[in-house]
Amino acid sequence: MERIAMSQEERDCLHWLKQVRDGAITQRQAAEFMKVTDRWVRELMRRHERVGDAVVIHGLRGRASNRRIGGAIRRKAVRLLRQPDWHDFGPTFASEQLAKRQIRASKETVRGWMMAEGLWQSHPRKVKEVHEWRPRRSAYGELVQWDTSTHDWLEGRGEPVRYLVRMIDDATSRSWGRFVRSDSTRENMGVLWEYLERNGRMVEVYTDHHSMFAVAPRVKESERERRSADRLTQLGRALRELGIGWIGANSPQAKGRVERSFGTDQDRLVKLLRLDKVKSLTGANEFLEKEYWPEWNERFARPLQGVTDLHRPLTADIDLASSLSHVESRVIDNDYTISFGGRRYRIARQDVQAGMKRKNLRLELQLDGTLKARYEGRYVGLAECGPKAAAVPVAPRKPPRKDHNAGGKSRWMEGFWEHPAPPIWLAIEASNQHA
Numbered sequence: 001m002e003r004i005a006m007s008q009e010e011r012d013c014l015h016w017l018k019q020v021r022d023g024a025i026t027q028r029q030a031a032e033f034m035k036v037t038d039r040w041v042r043e044l045m046r047r048h049e050r051v052g053d054a055v056v057i058h059g060l061r062g063r064a065s066n067r068r069i070g071g072a073i074r075r076k077a078v079r080l081l082r083q084p085d086w087h088d089f090g091p092t093f094a095s096e097q098l099a100k101r102q103i104r105a106s107k108e109t110v111r112g113w114m115m116a117e118g119l120w121q122s123h124p125r126k127v128k129e130v131h132e133w134r135p136r137r138s139a140y141g142e143l144v145q146w147d148t149s150t151h152d153w154l155e156g157r158g159e160p161v162r163y164l165v166r167m168i169d170d171a172t173s174r175s176w177g178r179f180v181r182s183d184s185t186r187e188n189m190g191v192l193w194e195y196l197e198r199n200g201r202m203v204e205v206y207t208d209h210h211s212m213f214a215v216a217p218r219v220k221e222s223e224r225e226r227r228s229a230d231r232l233t234q235l236g237r238a239l240r241e242l243g244i245g246w247i248g249a250n251s252p253q254a255k256g257r258v259e260r261s262f263g264t265d266q267d268r269l270v271k272l273l274r275l276d277k278v279k280s281l282t283g284a285n286e287f288l289e290k291e292y293w294p295e296w297n298e299r300f301a302r303p304l305q306g307v308t309d310l311h312r313p314l315t316a317d318i319d320l321a322s323s324l325s326h327v328e329s330r331v332i333d334n335d336y337t338i339s340f341g342g343r344r345y346r347i348a349r350q351d352v353q354a355g356m357k358r359k360n361l362r363l364e365l366q367l368d369g370t371l372k373a374r375y376e377g378r379y380v381g382l383a384e385c386g387p388k389a390a391a392v393p394v395a396p397r398k399p400p401r402k403d404h405n406a407g408g409k410s411r412w413m414e415g416f417w418e419h420p421a422p423p424i425w426l427a428i429e430a431s432n433q434h435a
Contacts, residue, residue: 010056017041017048017055069105077103077110078117085274091120093268097275134254136171140304141311143170143247144195144202145258148183151266158279164265165191168258170206172302175261175293179284185212185234189324190367196242196320200311204245206255214248234326241323243312264300322374326365332356332375337385338363340371347373348381 006014016030020041025033027041034041048055077098080086086094091111098105105113114120137143146167153161165188166177176195180187195202207213215231217223232240239246249255269292276291278284314320330338334357336347347356362374373382421427 149262351380
């Protein structure tokens with residue numbers, strides 16, 4: 001007797017057909033139980049007399065699908081999957097890259113091909129630690145998460161590219177970022193400048209407590225004392241001048257949106273850069289701007305339709321070059337000079353005004369390397385004038401005697417009256433003889 005494999009639903013349908021055959025229920029009742037029409041129940045009853053219990057088995061079971069991908073296309077796909085540049089592609093990413101090469105197959109189909117060829121192994125997902133969920137902000141530009149990912153992005157090809165600075169909107173996941181040479185204040189200011197020119201000023205940024213964003217609290221300093229001191233880093237000062245708030249995250253999980261996006265970047269972006277044969281920092285940034293960010297914002301970000309945009313425009317009163325610079329304060333000397341970076345600078349004569357001596361001057365070392373000075377909100381000219389003249393050394397003098405009068409007891413008069421002077425006529429005669 002042939003054994004027929006059936007699902008539970010197919011067994012239930014067979015049961016209702018046999019109940020109709022035995023007269024226990026009507027065809028209309030069976031149709032209601034099977035959720036089909038009366039006509040289809042009558043057709044199944046006729047087929048049951050011919051083929052028996054196999055009537056409930058779909059006629060296409062065991063046959064190849066009419067939409068099955070041909071063997072030639074599969075072999076072409078497997079050849080691509082075996083290339084060295086594709087060695088670490090997962091089924092989802094591989095399916096996307098095959099589609100760009102006119103081989104359209106679902107990720108599950110590609111997964112089956114890869115498992116059959118030994119290119120992929122199925123593994124159960126690990127249960128990760130669950131953290132408290134924070135809902136997204138409601139408006140675009142209300143909160144932007146900002147962080148840097150350190151990774152070998154070009155996998156040793158060409159010049160080293162290790163730092164990706166990324167900004168991702170909390171409400172929509174729309175992203176922007178640049179590869180930079182170092183994770184420094186200057187490079188992060190440059191990325192912020194580009195974001196502001198593209199989108200405007202966000203309401204707040206969400207970062208970690210890196211030293212470029214926050215000043216570390218002093219020993220035994222309370223939170224109240226730290227806030228009253230109001231110490232700012234260069235980036236903290238720049239954000240305040242631009243009217244952008246700052247929120248510090250106390251853990252990586254708190255800014256999970258940007259952290260998870262870096263995980264995606266280290267998988268997808270690395271492989272895309274490899275396929276595009278990128279070998280330089282300039283080429284990597286060009287790829288980001290023209291290929292990666294447009295694709296990311298189209299596929300993974302939420303659409304902007306119906307979302308309020310809280311970005312504020314850059315007005316004429318906002319000077320990005322001034323705010324996004326290294327700022328220090330110097331006291332103007334009496335000769336209208338200041339010191340900076342081991343050099344002396346003199347204020348231009350036409351900019352000198354009364355009352356400047358011993359007042360504070362704001363120095364701005366801008367991102368392009370230009371040094372500018374601002375006094376009471378007005379820029380003044382500076383010119384390097386060489387090192388400050390050294391003071392003329394004073395010639396050493398013989399130290400004065402401290403015992404010249406022996407404490408008020410001088411002896412120069414001792415025996416004075418014991419040796420009286422000669423008579424006056426003798427003194428005149430002796431003088432005449434010498435003359």
